[in-house]
Each structure stands twice: as structure tokens, then as C-alpha cells.
Amino acid sequence: MSDTTVLVLLGSLRAASINRQLAELAIESAPEGVELKLFDRLGEVPFYNEDIDVDTPDQPLAEPVAALRRAAAEADAALVVTPEYNGSVPGVLKNAIDWLSRPYGDGALKGKPAAVIGTSLGRYGGVWAHDETRKTLGIAGVRVLEDLKLSVQSTVFDDRHPRENADVAASVRDIVGKLAAEA
Template structure:
């Protein structure tokens, strides 16, 4: 299928660790994407300066430009994040702040967005996922509230998420339903 007819999904990852379970979820989502869907991980969140309106000028830092361009080119967004101290990892919150500008007309404005992820504890990061949905909603994305997947890392028994058929099927289903929201 030609690239131009594919649905493009921007993937934002709230974990910077190379071997994180959430990175493995991203790998699985990319590997199992439905036909006609291209998931693109923006793997440069660590390069973004902390949001500061004083540096959000006509020529913001190059990583900011790259993030905003990736979001503008996407049809939808999938956010995959752990939970840090009961909330959103700082690197992801910073990306939300950059993507929310210009206020009311950010690059993800009205685009469908889903939040999934894994975390320690019995609830798999639900607090962080809920806070991420709230922040992205305020920032202008159209959060698809019923697309949820919160994976307790202990449920994986040390195996890659792709080794769990039900988890893989659930993630593929979420990506398919997210893409169905593109309008």
C-alpha cells in the first residue's frame, strides 16, 4: 500500500529506558499494526527542553519543531506510558505542554488519541493513564476514553508482551479502533 494512503499514528513513549516494558509494548504495536496503518515512534522526548513560553518563539528548538511536525503529519496518536509516583512521567508531560501550543491550535488538535501502558503495581498505571488522558484532552487532542489498556508488569512474568496472545490481540484491537476514529 502506498505511504500516502496509510493512516499515520504518532507514538509517544513515556519511558526513556531502552529495555522498558512500555517500549516493548510500542514494538508490539508497531509489529502488529493492522494493514494500512503506519505507527511512527517519536523517540526524541528526552531532547525537548522544558516547556517555557520564553523559548517558544517563531524558531523553537529543533526537537520541538520535529515533535510538532510529527504530530501535525499524524492522523492519530497512541501514547504508551508507565506511571511514575502515581502520575505522568515528566518527559511525557513536557511533550504534552509543547504540543498544546499555540494554545487552542496545537498539532494534535481534534485528532484521536489513546493512552495505554504498563507499570508496577496491581493496576498497571491507571492513575498515570487517566492523568495523561486528561492533560491531552485539555491540550486539544480528541481522547478516545474507552480505549484503555493498563498492564501490571508482574502479569507478564518476565516475558515480552508479544509472548502474551491476549495482550497482543488487545493492543492490536486498540490500534484498529483508534484508527477507526480518524475522520
């Protein structure tokens, strides 16, 4: 049984995504007593709409949203792994953060530590999206660990899994360990 649970949110829906591989590396890198759990259903979460953000017998909350909020509530921390789409945050990730920011002022990740990492084809490896994600998480009440960062240009992997890059693997292991320690 783990002492610390870290929710992993993945900003890419693509099965062969390098960011998915980076998330796999993070999961594999968890120190003893730490479990990283990938919430792999962001594509099922409806667009945020306050009209459907209710949970009554007549209008139950959408099941994927309830599952996302439950996973976040059960986690001690969050690791966001994301690419950069057109210089910003992928829509599915931003949507998930919007759902997790509610109810206003008391979202499921409120006060919990979070780190943002990822890789992207662009020259800066997704820095803009990672900065925007940290900003959005902070506004949503998450305790963003600004010093835990990893933005890697995806071309460094040469069609290999990120675990095959010693520097990236070491950085991910370090970030996961420090994130878990903050929980």
C-alpha cells in the first residue's frame, strides 16, 4: 500500500504520445511508498458548463467528471504531463482544470502540491504551455511547485522512449521524488 498518491493528468489523448511515455516514465520512477495514478479519461469529460455542474437526483453529475473529482480528492499531489498545442495548453487539460477548480474556492486539488512537466516539438519544449498550466493551476487553488519543471524538446528522443534518455529519466525521477515529499 502506498503512503502517497499522486494524480497524473495527461494533456495528450494520443495513444503513442511522447508525453504519455513521459507519464509512464514518471509512474515507473515513483519511489517506494508513492503511487502515481494516471487519470486516462480526459477525453470523456464534457466541456465545463456551470449549468451541468450540479449533482442532484434529477440531474446527476456526468460520471467522467465525478470520477475525475474523486481521483483528485483521493490524491495527495498532482503531476501534470503535457505537450504544447499552438503555443498554449491543450483543451482537454484546461477543461479538466476548470472542472477541478469547482466548487469555487474548494476544488478537489485545492492546496495540494503540483508539478508540470512535458515535451513538445517546439524549440522550447512546451515552456509556454507549461507556464500557462502552472498559472491556471495556481488560480484554481493548487499549490504549484514552481521549481519542479521539465520542458524537453521532443526531438531529443530520436523515436526512443524517454526512459532511454538518462538525463530525462534522472530529471523525472528527481521531480517525482520531490513532488511526493511535498505531499
